[in-house]
Every structure is written in C-alpha cells, then in structure tokens.
Amino acid sequence: MEAVVHEGWGKPYEEGETPDESVLPAGWKEGLPSTGGGWAKQSVIIRSAFLLDGELKEQYRAQPGDFTTTWISRQDVGHFIAERLVNEWETFGGNIVTVGN
Secondary structure: HHHHHHHHHHOOOOOOOOOOOOOOOOOHHHHOOOOOOOOHHHHOOOEEEEOOOOOOOOEEEEEEEOOOOOEEEHHHHHHHHHHHHOHHHHOOOOOEEEOOO
C-alpha cells in the first residue's frame, strides 16, 4: 500500500522496498489515474478511530497527521466529509487526515 501512496504523491518509493508481484501485479502503475503530479494530491485518506453507530454530535477532532483517538460515530465521519472536508479543502486536501474524539 505504501508504494501505491508514494506513487500517488508523485514521490519515488525506496528501491528494493516495492512489494513483489504477489502483492502488486506487474503494470499496476499503468492503472492509476494520470494527473501529471501525483493523483493523491487531489485526494484525502481518512483515518478514523473505532467506528460506532452513535448519534451525530459534531464534536470531534480532524487534522492532517496522526494523533491518539479512541472512537467516532459513523455519522460524525459523514459530517466531516460533507461539511468540513469539502469546505476546508486547502487544509485537508492531499493529506492523510485523522478523525476522532
């Protein structure tokens, strides 16, 4: 997975660390979108905490990078995507974003 993410960022992956063909088949890079500078710069990876079926509370932390978190409701993750991610793309775009309480 790291090789795919590095490709998306437009950064070369460390030589010799790319998984063999049992993990990533030959020609896998040709199947990725071509954007000229790495497709991950136009996407976001959301790392959520343990997901619960709880109520929407709109009280959660969301920030690029990693922090310790325990849980979050699926509704709050949906709220983050619909209300904050779209409206604060300059902050979150092209990053791995942790969301949780």
